[in-house]
Structures are given as C-alpha cells and as structure tokens.
Amino acid sequence: xxxxxxxxxxxxxxxxxxxxxxxxxxxxxxxxxxxxxxxxxxxxxxxxxxxxxxxxxxxxxxxxxxxxxxxxxxxxxxxxxxxxxxxxxxxxxxxxxxxxxxxxxxxxxxxxxxxxxxxxxxxxxxxxxxxxxxxxxxxxxxxxxxxxxxxxxxxxxxxxxxxxxxxxxxxxxxxxxxxxxxxxxxxxxxxxxxxxxxxxxxxxxxxxxxxxxxxxxxxxxxxxxxxxxxxxxxxxxxxxxxxxxxxxxxxxxxxxxxxxxxxxxxxxxxxxxxxxxxxxxxxxxxxxxxxxxxxxxxxxxxxxxxxxxxxxxxxxxxxxxxxxxxxxxxxxxxxxxxxxxxxxxxxxxxxxxxxxxxxxxxxxxxxxxxxxxxxxxxxxxxxxxxxxxxxxxxxxxxxxxxxxxxxxxxxxxxxxxxxxxxxxxxxxxxxxxxxxxxxxxxxxxxxxxxxxxxxxxxxxxxxxxxxxxxxxxxxxxxxxxxxxxxxxxxxxxxxxxxxxxxxxxxxxxxxxxxxxxxxxxxxxxxxxxxxxxxxxxxxxxxxxxxxxxxxxxxxxxxxxxxxxxxxxxxxxxxxxx
Numbered sequence: 001x002x003x004x005x006x007x008x009x010x011x012x013x014x015x016x017x018x019x020x021x022x023x024x025x026x027x028x029x030x031x032x033x034x035x036x037x038x039x040x041x042x043x044x045x046x047x048x049x050x051x052x053x054x055x056x057x058x059x060x061x062x063x064x065x066x067x068x069x070x071x072x073x074x075x076x077x078x079x080x081x082x083x084x085x086x087x088x089x090x091x092x093x094x095x096x097x098x099x100x101x102x103x104x105x106x107x108x109x110x111x112x113x114x115x116x117x118x119x120x121x122x123x124x125x126x127x128x129x130x131x132x133x134x135x136x137x138x139x140x141x142x143x144x145x146x147x148x149x150x151x152x153x154x155x156x157x158x159x160x161x162x163x164x165x166x167x168x169x170x171x172x173x174x175x176x177x178x179x180x181x182x183x184x185x186x187x188x189x190x191x192x193x194x195x196x197x198x199x200x201x202x203x204x205x206x207x208x209x210x211x212x213x214x215x216x217x218x219x220x221x222x223x224x225x226x227x228x229x230x231x232x233x234x235x236x237x238x239x240x241x242x243x244x245x246x247x248x249x250x251x252x253x254x255x256x257x258x259x260x261x262x263x264x265x266x267x268x269x270x271x272x273x274x275x276x277x278x279x280x281x282x283x284x285x286x287x288x289x290x291x292x293x294x295x296x297x298x299x300x301x302x303x304x305x306x307x308x309x310x311x312x313x314x315x316x317x318x319x320x321x322x323x324x325x326x327x328x329x330x331x332x333x334x335x336x337x338x339x340x341x342x343x344x345x346x347x348x349x350x351x352x353x354x355x356x357x358x359x360x361x362x363x364x365x366x367x368x369x370x371x372x373x374x375x376x377x378x379x380x381x382x383x384x385x386x387x388x389x390x391x392x393x394x395x396x397x398x399x400x401x402x403x404x405x406x407x408x409x410x411x412x413x414x415x416x417x418x419x420x421x422x423x424x425x426x427x428x429x430x431x432x433x434x435x436x437x438x439x440x441x442x443x444x445x446x447x448x449x450x451x452x453x454x455x456x457x458x459x460x461x462x463x464x465x466x467x468x469x470x471x472x473x474x475x476x477x478x479x480x481x482x483x484x485x486x487x488x489x490x491x492x493x494x495x496x497x498x499x500x501x502x503x504x505x506x507x508x509x510x511x512x513x514x515x516x517x518x519x520x521x522x523x524x525x526x527x528x529x530x531x532x533x534x535x536x537x538x539x540x541x542x543x544x545x546x547x548x549x550x551x552x553x554x555x556x557x558x559x560x561x562x563x564x565x566x567x568x569x570x571x572x573x574x575x576x577x
Contacts, residue, residue, distance in 0.1 A: 019181040020058035020575055022047065023168055023190035025161070026069075026149055027062040027128065029116055031449035033092050034068025034085040035130065037149055038378045038412070039474055040227055042448060043563075044186050046305035046474075048128060050563035052120030053307075053327065056571065059177060060128040061168040061190075063160060064089065064114060069149040072412045072445040078428025080379075082415050084148075089114060093130065098174035102167040104159050105245055109142045110135045111167045113175070121307065121326045129175070131167055150414065158237050158245050161266070165192030169200075182575050184223040185274070188235055188266035194218055194273040195249070215273065223574045224274035226267060226297070227471050229287045230382065235266040271295045276574040280472040281492050287468050298573065301493055302472040303566040306332070306558070309478040311456035313349035317342060332481075332559035340547045347459075347483055347550065354457025357443075357450070358408055364441035371405040371539050374458030374484070376443075376451055376475060379413035379420040386423050387464040389430035390524035396437045398528060403536040407462075410443040410454060451475070456482035460535060463488035464507065464527070466518055470494075476504075480557035483550035487530060489523065497557045504553065505530045 026041030027048070036042055044062070051058045068085030075081070093114035101108040113129040120126070134143045145159050152160075168190065172180065185191055201214035228234065242264045243249075271277055271292055278298045279285035285299025306329045310318065318325045321338045325331050335343075348368075355368040366372070377383045388407070389395070399405055409427055413420030424442070431440035443450060455461065461479035463470075463486060470492035477493065479486060485504035488494040498506055508526045538546045571577075 019179075020051075020056065020184060021168075021172055021177065021180045021182070022051075022058055022060040022184045022186065023164065023193060024060065024062050024186035025164060025189035026065075027060065027130075028448055029118070029128065030092065031447045032087065033116075034087060035062060035065050035149070036448075037069040040187060042451075043227075043302055043304075043474060046303070046308065046563040047186070047567065048118050048126050049120070049305040049308060050303075050567045052118045052124050052126040053122070053564060054567055054571075055120065055122070055124040056126075056567060056575075058126055059172065060118075060126065061164070061172065062128065062130050063149075063164055064130040064132040064134075064146045065149045066132075066134060067147045067151075070412070070415060074424065074428075074442065074444045076428075078425035078442070080413055080421050080424055089132075092116065096129070096175065098171065099135075100167060100170040100174050102163055102170065103247055104142065104162055106247060107139070107142065109133055109145070109163070109167075110137050111163060111171060113171050129168075129171060131163055131171060133163060154237055154241060155245070157235065158241060161189050161235070162192055162245060165190045165194070166196045169193050169196040181221075182223050183221055184225070184570075184574070185270050186225055187227050187233075188224075188270045191224070191266045191270035191273075192246075194222060194269060195246075197221060219273050220275050222270070222274040223570075224270040224277045225280065225300075226270075226277065226288055227280050229284060229291060229471055230469055236263040237266070238263055268292070271297075276577075278574070281496065283468060283491065283495050284471040287471075300566055300569045300573070301496060301561065302474055302477075303560075303562040303564070304474050304477045304481065306481055306562045306564065309452060309455065310481045311350045311353070311452060313346040314456065314482050317346045329562040329564045330559050333555045335483075335554035335558070336551050338551065340544060340551070343483055343547055343550055344543075350453075350456040350482060351459070352457075354408070354453045357453050358441045361443055362441050364439060366406050366408070366439055366441060370439075371403060371536060372457070372459045373405060373407045373462050373487075374454045374460070374479070375407065375462045375464075376410040376446055376454045377463070379411040379423050380417055381419040381423065382466045382469040383411075384423075384464045384466055384520070385409065385411065386426040386430065387520060387524055388462065388527060389426065389434075390520060391528070392430060392433055394528050395434065398532040398536070399438050402532045403540040404438075405531075405536065406439040406441075408441050408443065408454060408458065410446040410450060412446055451478065455479040455484060458484050459539065460484065461486045461488075461504075463494065464523065465489055465491050467491040474561075477557065477561040480553040480561065483554050483558075485549045485553045487527065487535065493561060497561060499552075499556065501534070502549065502552045503557050504549065505535060 024044035026036045028036035028042040028045035070082035073081045096113045116128040118126045133146045197218045198210040202210040278300045279288040280302045288297045307326045455478040473492040476486040487505045489507045490510040
C-alpha cells in the first residue's frame with residue numbers, strides 16, 4: 001500500500017502573527033500537567049494538536065491552575081475526597097516577558113503568561129499561553145484566581161472567566177498578535193473576550209462606548225462552540241455581580257441579546273456575538289437549536305487526536321500496514337486489510353498493560369484472559385455509570401451462562417456534585433455484592449495516561465448516558481482507534497458512528513425520548529440482552545467475527561471521528577469560510 005500523502009492547510013504567516021485564537025477554560029496538554037478536568041479540556045488539547053498537524057496558523061489561550069482540578073482519593077466504601085495537585089510549572093512551561101492587567105472589582109490584577117509549544121506531525125508549531133495571576137503585586141485572593149480549575153463560588157468563577165476572556169485578548173496583543181482573523185470560544189467560559197473586542201473596536205473608531213456597528217464587527221471575528229445540553233453547563237451570573245466584577249460598562253447595545261431574568265448568560269453572550277456557532281454532534285446541534293431557538297446553530301462532530309489516543313501496540317501495527325496514518329487519519333479505513341491475528345496480538349498487548357495497571361493500582365486480581373468491559377467517564381448523574389448494576393442477579397447469571405466478564409471503572413465527580421459522588425459509592429456497593437462472580441475495579445484519580453490504557457485495553461467500551469444529555473462524548477472514539485467496539489446508548493456521536501454488529505452495539509433504539517420518559521429498567525434490559533445473547537457468545541465462541549467488529553471500529557469510526565477531520569470542517573465553515 002503506498003504511503004498516504006499528508007493533509008495540510010497551509011497559510012504563510014510571518015513572525016508571531018496567527019490567524020486563529022483558540023480560547024478554552026481548560027486544556028489537556030500532558031497527563032502530568034493538571035490543566036484539564038475531563039472531556040472538554042482533552043478535546044481542547046486534541047484540537048490544538050490537530051491544528052499543528054494541519055499547519056493551521058493558530059494560538060491557544062487558557063489558565064494555568066497551579067493546584068489543578070483535584071487529586072481524587074477513594075476509600076473502601078467509595079467515598080471520594082479531594083486534595084490539591086502540586087506540579088512544577090517551570091518543568092513544562094516557559095515564562096514569557098509581557099505583563100498585562102485586568103480590572104476586577106476596581107483592582108488592577110496583573111497577569112503573566114507561560115508558554116507551551118505543540119509540535120505537529122511535520123514540525124509545525126502552535127503556541128499555547130497559560131495565564132497566571134500568582135504575582136507578588138496582586139492581593140492573596142487575586143493570586144489564587146489561577147490556582148484551581150472549576151473551584152470556588154460564582155464570584156471566583158466570574159473573576160476567572162474575566163481573566164481568561166479579557167486578560168487573554170490583552171495578553172495576545174502584548175505578545176504581538178495584532179491581526180487575528182478569528183477568536184474561537186470553546187464553551188461560554190471565554191465569552192467575555194467579546195467585551196474586550198468591543199472596546200477595541202470602539203476605541204479604534206474614536207467612540208467612547210461600543211455601537212451597534214461595533215457589535216457587528218465583533219460578530220464577524222468570533223466563532224463559538226457549545227458543548228452541553230445540560231442547563232448546569234451554561235454559566236450564568238447575577239447582573240449585580242457582573243457589575244461589581246467588571247465595573248461600570250455600557251451594555252445597552254447587548255442588553256436584549258444576553259440578559260435574561262437579571263442574569264448574564266455566558267452562552268447567550270457568545271451566541272449573540274459569533275458569526276458561526278456549532279454544537280458538537282448532529283443530534284447536539286438539533287438539541288441546541290431547540291434550547292436557543294433565536295440563533296442559527298450548526299454542528300461539527302467532535303473527534304480525537306489519532307496519534308495521541310492510539311496505544312503503542314496499535315501505533316506499531318498501523319506503521320507497518322498503513323504508513324502515513326498520522327498525517328492522513330482517513331487512511332485508517334485500510335485497517336480492514338490488516339490480518340486478524342495481527343489485530344488480536346496488538347489488542348492483547350494493550351489489554352495486558354491495562355490489567356497490570358489495574359491490579360497494581362487497586363489489587364483487583366483481574367484476569368487478562370477474561371472479557372473486560374471499560375467505563376471511564378466523569379461521575380455525574382446523567383452519565384449513569386451505575387446503570388449496568390440495575391439487576392445484579394441478572395449479571396451473575398449472564399457471567400455463568402454466556403461467559404465470564406470483569407469491569408474496569410474510572411472517573412471523578414466534581415467536588416460539589418453529591419449525585420456524582422453517590423454514583424461512585426453505588427459502584428463500590430455493587431463491587432462488594434458481585435465479588436468474584438463479576439470482578440469490578442474502580443481506578444482513582446483518572447488522567448489522560450490512564451484513559452489511554454483503559455480505552456485501548458478494554459474488550460468493550462460501555463457508555464450509558466441519559467438522552468439527549470450526551471452532547472458528543474469522545475471516549476468511545478478513543479476506544480475505536482484501538483479496535484475496541486462500543487456498547488452505547490444512541491446519543492451524541494454514537495448516533496453517527498453506530499452500525500449494529502459492525503462497529504459495535506446499541507443499548508435501546510434511536511427513537512428520541514425525552515429524558516423524563518426514559519426507563520432505566522428498559523435500557524438495562526437491552527444492555528443485558530446484547531451482552532448475554534450477542535457480545536459474549538461472539539467473543540468466546542466466534543472470535544474471528546469479533547475481530548471483524550474490531551477492524552470495522554478502526555476503519556469506519558477510528559478513521560473518521562478524529563480532530564483532523566473536525567479541524568478541516570472548522571477551517572472550511574468557521575475560520576476561513
């Protein structure tokens with residue numbers, strides 16, 4: 001097979017100038033850098049990595065988080081506790097000279113930036129700047145604003161988002177980025193950057209306050225991606241708090257756009273001031289248009305960075321049979337031609353790595369020869385991590401009749417999400433009740449590194465969200481790159497990637513059902529039926545057929561649901577279109 005030609009988007013930009021500024025509240029750059037909490041941050045990191053692979057002239061901005069999100073510890077009864085994450089910033093990042101300040105509650109809060117460079121497959125570099133308020137001239141409270149990701153109360157969060165949006169634009173200007181073509185807001189956390197752009201437009205026109213013409217100019221500069229149909233995922237702040245944090249500001253040109261019942265809705269602010277808006281899957285675009293009926297919302301389905309989320313055994317396999325796959329992810333469709341024994345050998349190597357990690361970490365005594373189900377998601381109620389335990393006696397019967405299986409779980413609950421913490425406790429209770437009949441392990445302190453082991457080393461990837469609350473989901477995409485098929489509720493990306501018995505299996509049908517009408521018992525029964533009557537018999541008694549599903553998972557889903565494809569769509573429709 002001839003080596004694939006790289007897919008690149010080339011634009012010669014002299015000096016430090018870039019065309020696209022990408023803003024995200026969190027960004028997953030390295031597993032040991034705790035600047036991310038989960039899917040949103042990992043998606044941001046994958047976006048930048050794909051941008052570098054494609055030679056897209058972009059620069060990224062986020063906050064530093066000296067204490068990270070949190071370190072998760074879980075006791076024997078499944079109770080989660082949190083502690084700060086310490087890390088040596090200087091080992092990963094380079095401090096840059098410029099300093100800027102942002103007015104918060106009437107105080108000048110100083111900011112510096114730390115630089116991280118993402119290098120693409122052919123050497124193209126995308127700089128990432130992480131903003132840091134931990135400076136001696138700032139008050140103790142202001143210094144802590146860039147300490148914790150998603151920590152504190154509404155005041156703390158609004159101040160953080162002020163630093164990200166307003167401070168981020170000012171830092172880019174100080175660094176020499178003067179001619180940016182687009183500002184891409186990854187979720188509404190960064191939407192205050194629109195206010196800074198409005199002020200710039202007004203100042204350049206010699207006006208004291210922004211006009212409607214300035215609003216339209218800023219709208220042409222901005223792109224917005226919304227990631228959640230969950231109401232709690234859309235930040236809202238009381239107007240009196242906004243006035244106190246931001247100070248006097250004439251908001252009349254925008255008042256009708258984003259004020260709702262005395263609150264500033266950060267999502268609506270971004271929606272109102274963006275020329276292109278998208279959800280992160282086709283179904284999510286539909287749901288978003290229902291939630292925000294006054295706005296034109298497109299969809300670009302998320303992806304994952306193929307080279308990052310392919311485990312070493314499969315990287316070596318693809319290097320031998322599909323050279324050039326890193327530069328051209330679409331060429332992974334040729335995975336159908338890889339000999340089945342080679343696919344199985346690579347899978348067993350990845351599975352052995354996962355089982356060793358699980359047994360060393362939690363002494364679970366898992367067996368690498370036993371069918372292994374993986375589930376690693378943020379622990380929150382709508383993701384229903386405990387759905388599979390709806391009928392534990394049924395699980396025991398399935399294991400004894402259809403074939404033995406074991407389960408590996410991981411995921412953090414937000415410190416203030418008691419419902420999510422209860423999910424973890426219920427999984428631990430189920431683990432104790434099932435014991436040796438169905439071994440269950442829960443890995444603490446989930447990270448990017450552990451996510452790679454889990455998604456590549458499982459035999460089946462489980463996903464059980466409550467529709468339509470799964471905006472996209474990306475863990476199943478990572479699994480597909482490593483030949484691991486999904487068993488998933490048809491929501492988010494799986495509505496596009498699912499072909500029954502070919503790329504994986506569906507829990508329930510694709511009929512849209514409002515979440516209040518979704519019967520967990522019905523979903524659990526469907527899950528059990530697929531596991532007992534289809535998946536386990538195929539794995540143990542028709543392994544060639546199971547490997548066919550594995551190869552199709554790579555060829556159809558692994559080749560398409562990548563950030564390379566996603567970024568090409570942004571280039572065509574949002575950035576340069």
